[in-house]
Amino acid sequence: MSLTVTIADIAKKLNTTSATVSRALNDHPAISIRTKKRVLQAAEKLQYRRNTVASSLRSGQTGIIGVIIPSAEINFFGSVVHGIENMANKNGYNVLIYQSNESWEHEKKGIETFLNARVDGIMVSMAKEKNDYTHFLNARQAKMPIVFFDRTSDELDIDSVVINDHKAGYMATTHLVAQGYKRIAHISGPQHLKVFKARLEGYKAALKKLGKPFDAKLIYNGDVSIDAGREAVKYFLGLPKPPDAIFAVEDFTALGAIKELKHHNISIPKDFGIIGFANESFGEHISPSLSTIDQQTVNMGKEAFQLMLKLIEEKTRKNKTVQKIILEPIPVFRDSSLRK
Amino acid sequence: MSLTVTIADIAKKLNTTSATVSRALNDHPAISIRTKKRVLQAAEKLQYRRNTVASSLRSGQTGIIGVIIPSAEINFFGSVVHGIENMANKNGYNVLIYQSNESWEHEKKGIETFLNARVDGIMVSMAKEKNDYTHFLNARQAKMPIVFFDRTSDELDIDSVVINDHKAGYMATTHLVAQGYKRIAHISGPQHLKVFKARLEGYKAALKKLGKPFDAKLIYNGDVSIDAGREAVKYFLGLPKPPDAIFAVEDFTALGAIKELKHHNISIPKDFGIIGFANESFGEHISPSLSTIDQQTVNMGKEAFQLMLKLIEEKTRKNKTVQKIILEPIPVFRDSSLRK
DNA sequence: GTGAAAGCGCTAACAA
DNA sequence: TTGTTAGCGCTTTCAC
Numbered sequence: 032m033s034l035t036v037t038i039a040d041i042a043k044k045l046n047t048t049s050a051t052v053s054r055a056l057n058d059h060p061a062i063s064i065r066t067k068k069r070v071l072q073a074a075e076k077l078q079y080r081r082n083t084v085a086s087s088l089r090s091g092q093t094g095i096i097g098v099i100i101p102s103a104e105i106n107f108f109g110s111v112v113h114g115i116e117n118m119a120n121k122n123g124y125n126v127l128i129y130q131s132n133e134s135w136e137h138e139k140k141g142i143e144t145f146l147n148a149r150v151d152g153i154m155v156s157m158a159k160e161k162n163d164y165t166h167f168l169n170a171r172q173a174k175m176p177i178v179f180f181d182r183t184s185d186e187l188d189i190d191s192v193v194i195n196d197h198k199a200g201y202m203a204t205t206h207l208v209a210q211g212y213k214r215i216a217h218i219s220g221p222q223h224l225k226v227f228k229a230r231l232e233g234y235k236a237a238l239k240k241l242g243k244p245f246d247a248k249l250i251y252n253g254d255v256s257i258d259a260g261r262e263a264v265k266y267f268l269g270l271p272k273p274p275d276a277i278f279a280v281e282d283f284t285a286l287g288a289i290k291e292l293k294h295h296n297i298s299i300p301k302d303f304g305i306i307g308f309a310n311e312s313f314g315e316h317i318s319p320s321l322s323t324i325d326q327q328t329v330n331m332g333k334e335a336f337q338l339m340l341k342l343i344e345e346k347t348r349k350n351k352t353v354q355k356i357i358l359e360p361i362p363v364f365r366d367s368s369l370r371k
Numbered sequence: 372m373s374l375t376v377t378i379a380d381i382a383k384k385l386n387t388t389s390a391t392v393s394r395a396l397n398d399h400p401a402i403s404i405r406t407k408k409r410v411l412q413a414a415e416k417l418q419y420r421r422n423t424v425a426s427s428l429r430s431g432q433t434g435i436i437g438v439i440i441p442s443a444e445i446n447f448f449g450s451v452v453h454g455i456e457n458m459a460n461k462n463g464y465n466v467l468i469y470q471s472n473e474s475w476e477h478e479k480k481g482i483e484t485f486l487n488a489r490v491d492g493i494m495v496s497m498a499k500e501k502n503d504y505t506h507f508l509n510a511r512q513a514k515m516p517i518v519f520f521d522r523t524s525d526e527l528d529i530d531s532v533v534i535n536d537h538k539a540g541y542m543a544t545t546h547l548v549a550q551g552y553k554r555i556a557h558i559s560g561p562q563h564l565k566v567f568k569a570r571l572e573g574y575k576a577a578l579k580k581l582g583k584p585f586d587a588k589l590i591y592n593g594d595v596s597i598d599a600g601r602e603a604v605k606y607f608l609g610l611p612k613p614p615d616a617i618f619a620v621e622d623f624t625a626l627g628a629i630k631e632l633k634h635h636n637i638s639i640p641k642d643f644g645i646i647g648f649a650n651e652s653f654g655e656h657i658s659p660s661l662s663t664i665d666q667q668t669v670n671m672g673k674e675a676f677q678l679m680l681k682l683i684e685e686k687t688r689k690n691k692t693v694q695k696i697i698l699e700p701i702p703v704f705r706d707s708s709l710r711k
Numbered sequence: 712g713t714g715a716a717a718g719c720g721c722t723a724a725c726a727a
Numbered sequence: 728t729t730g731t732t733a734g735c736g737c738t739t740t741c742a743c
Contacts, residue, residue: 037736048714053738084428085485085736088719093424095467100454104669106482106652113442114471120477125484127435128468130456137460144465147423164725173420286656312446313653315628329444354427376718387732393722401728425720428735 042071056081081244087149089247092237095129096339099138099147101182106311107328108156111180111320114332115154124151124339131158142166147174151340152176157184159273161223176342180335181326185224185225190342192356193333194228199324200233201240203278203306206322206362208241210370212304216249218263218288220280227255230280230308237258260287268295276304276368282311283322289317289367304368310361320365327358376419384413396490427489435466435505436441437485437681438496439478441522446651448496454672455494462680464491471498480504488512492679497522501563503507516682520675521666525565531684531694536566539664539700540573541580543618543646546662546702548581548711552616552644556589558603558628560620563667567595572619589614592622593624600627608635610613615645616708622663629657629707646707667698674698 038218045052047066054062055070068203073079075326087093091137091327096119127150129141138158143166145153153175162186170177179191207215217234220227229248237247251266253259259280264287267273279285285307289299299302306322307314314321334356341354380396385392387406394402395410410651413419427433436459440448456466467490478498483506485493488652493515495507504527510517519531547555578585588709591606593599600619604627607613619625625647629639637643640661642684646662647654652659674696681694 036734039736049737050715050739051737053712054713057738063712066712078485080483082428082489082736084424084433084489085719086738088422088424088721089736091719091739103443103449103456104453106446106449109443109446112468113444113470116443116468117472120470121505125488126458126468128452128466130453130460132457143420147421148465149424265584311652313656315652318658319451375720379720389721390723390731391729393720397722403728406728422720425735426722428737429722431735486738518724 035082036077037082038079039353040077041070041073041079044077045069045299054273075114077205082156091149092122093151095125095127095148095150095151095321095336096336097129097141097148097150097153099129099131099141099153099156101131101133103128103130105365107181107326108311110328111156111332112337114329115336116332117329118333119334122336133159135162139166142170146170146173149283150170152178152343154180154335154339155182156180159183159221159224159254174345174346176333176339178339178342180331181226183225188353190338190354192331192338192358193226194326194331194358194360196229196360197233197236200278201237202233202360202362203230203308203324204234204237205241205308207276207278207304207368208237208243208302208365210368212274214246214249214274214276215243216251216274217269217279218251218253218260218261218277218279218284220253220255221253221283227280230278234246234278253280255281255282255284257287257290260284260293262287262288264288275302278304280305282309282314282321285321285323285367286313286317289321291321300366300368300370304370306364306368310363314363315365322365322368323363325363326359330343330360373420376417376643377476378419379650380417381410381413381419386419390532390569392681410704429491433489433491434463435465435467435488436676437469437481437488437490437491439469439471439481439493441471441473441496441498443468443470447521447649447666448670451496451672451675452521454669455615455676456672457669457678458673462676472501474504482510483512484691485694486510486515489513490515491520492516492683494518494520494675494679495522496520497524498604499561499564514686515681518675518679520671521566523565528693530678530694532671532678533566534666534698534700535670537576539571539648540570540618541577542573542700542702543570543572543648545581546704547644547646547708548577548583549620550640550644550708551618553613554586554589554612554616556603556607556613556614558591558600558615558617558619558624560593560595560624561570564590568622569635572620574618593620593699595624597623600624600629601631602627604628604631604635615642617646618626618639619645619647622647622649622654622661623709625661625663626653626657629659629661640706640708640710644703646708651704653703654703662705663703664707665701665703667701671698703709 055067131138183191250303310323310325378389395407471478523531590604650663650665
């Protein structure tokens with residue numbers, strides 16, 4: 032017995048041709064029930080396994096979606112990938128992962144790899160490191176469907192799924208004020224990334240709406256880390272008129288802030304309110320438990336994949352409308368910002 | 372200009388043949404520097420992109436490694452995948468992900484998918500749900516290199532990378548005794564999974580070594596969850612002679628235990644010691660910070676991939692030695708078990 | 712409803 | 728060093 036069974040083997044056994052076997056195996060409309068049955072039985076008996084590589088070469092479709100993320104080690108992306116993968120499998124697709132490790136060089140290589148592999152579509156969350164967009168433009172030129180999620184860019188006119196970061200920032204800020212805090216500070220992130228910028232804008236918009244003055248001294252620009260949170264608090268407490276609440280751009284930053292405030296024996300939420308962003312798993316377990324904004328990670332993955340599916344279908348037609356799906360942020364208020 | 376450029380296009384342009392172009396593109400030894408240069412230039416100019424699907428069909432190698440994990444949403448697996456992916460990319464491989472969602476059915480389908488896709492190797496961390504091993508045996512029969520990591524089985528004679536769970540259990544238990552705790556309890560996990568069983572065995576071995584009696588009442592068999600930790604503590608505190616320390620099979624279980632102990636106003640680590648397992652990210656941020664055992668996740672991914680590489684190379688030779696790599700657990704002692 | 716024949720794009724054995 | 732030829736396993740016209 033040869034190691035790999037092909038449709039030709041099945042055909043020979045049944046005194047028919049590869050074409051017929053192929054049709055039977057693919058549920059082709061023009062095939063008799065009888066032959067189909069015989070083929071399927073023979074395939075089973077011979078332990079036939081369709082060679083998807085050959086199939087892909089001939090049909091021009093691989094059934095593979097390439098996904099580029101900064102790192103599989105970051106909770107958020109693992110979770111989004113989970114959502115993508117589940118939807119993909121349900122629709123008969125497989126998912127190839129490529130990590131950029133936040134490097135532009137790797138991101139570029141990832142795109143190249145996926146184009147070569149003739150994947151059916153590419154989904155990307157951009158690396159922090161930024162250079163030019165030629166790799167994305169190449170992909171577009173090759174008619175490759177692309178969907179961006181979370182980390183996207185305004186400079187490119189592309190289909191994307193993000194959450195409404197502006198609204199989220201607005202919500203977080205409004206909530207703190209509603210809880211009676213008077214001076215709300217914000218610890219921001221790198222402003223060349225749209226997500227972080229939008230959160231800051233949301234914060235500003237909320238203050239304006241609530242008739243509160245914007246004070247540039249109450250903005251600390253950090254690098255999205257525990258340390259940034261600590262440093263921010265040190266800075267804030269040194270101000271002549273320190274804030275009494277912080278909206279942090281992300282949960283780890285908020286965590287650092289909490290640690291530093293505790294270190295100064297400042298009582299949370301009584302004397303100081305904190306809200307973070309991302310709903311990281313640790314948030315509900317620390318004390319006080321951390322208020323935050325949930326980003327619907329798994330759902331984001333699902334939506335992004337569905338958008339991809341649409342693009343793949345539309346590929347034949349010349350439909351060109353760019354779609355931007357914006358998910359609603361979900362506030363999760365816990366002890367760190369709730370005064371009874 | 373046609374949408375896809377092939378080596379035939381390059382050949383035509385240079386008045387040569389596909390074979391020569393292919394050789395130039397693949398750094399074949401028998402090729403003149405001059406032709407190679409010309410081919411590479413032409414390829415660049417025409418924006419040629421090698422079709423890896425065609426290449427795979429012909430060469431029989433896809434350069435793809437299939438990875439099956441229970442869920443990309445679980446921290447631990449995201450982290451291992453990170454390790455695998457990094458090594459894979461360095462060695463010119465890509466990684467296909469398949470999630471079993473702890474279901475045997477999905478796991479089986481994953482194997483089937485990967486066999487059809489003719490991946491160069493499959494890496495698996497088994498689903499909790501167990502049935503038979505036919506899918507793994509099928510893969511073996513198809514001469515597919517397989518490496519298991521973390522969740523493996525003794526019933527299959529397979530290459531694997533795990534950490535020394537027995538030793539880890541031993542370490543954790545010994546540590547608690549060394550800190551002066553007198554009655555050490557254990558919250559265990561499903562015993563049909565080797566990892567959990569080994570941790571229990573390590574616990575027992577430590578007690579024996581230290582001349583402490585084993586008391587079956589001090590074992591609570593949970594399902595690896597926060598709730599299991601809570602329930603375990605309720606049970607333990609109801610005993611005539613309750614324990615004064617717990618080695619929990621996993622961090623979330625430990626977390627549940629801590630929450631319940633706090634609820635009973637029992638002081639940690641003064642009156643009660645706790646150590647968990649897995650070094651989940653939340654552990655260092657809760658209070659008291661959680662002692663735990665680190666599993667070297669990223670490193671596990673690296674090692675597993677290197678083992679895979681070896682299997683792929685050995686495939687031509689008939690080398691059949693099964694390798695089991697056992698990583699050292701790394702104790703991380705924090706406040707929850709450290710009495711000064 | 713089935714068969715014959717061509718070819719997806721590439722690589723590799725054999726010649727020259 | 729290069730060209731010729733064949734074929735990886737499958738799908739898909741085009742006949743019948």
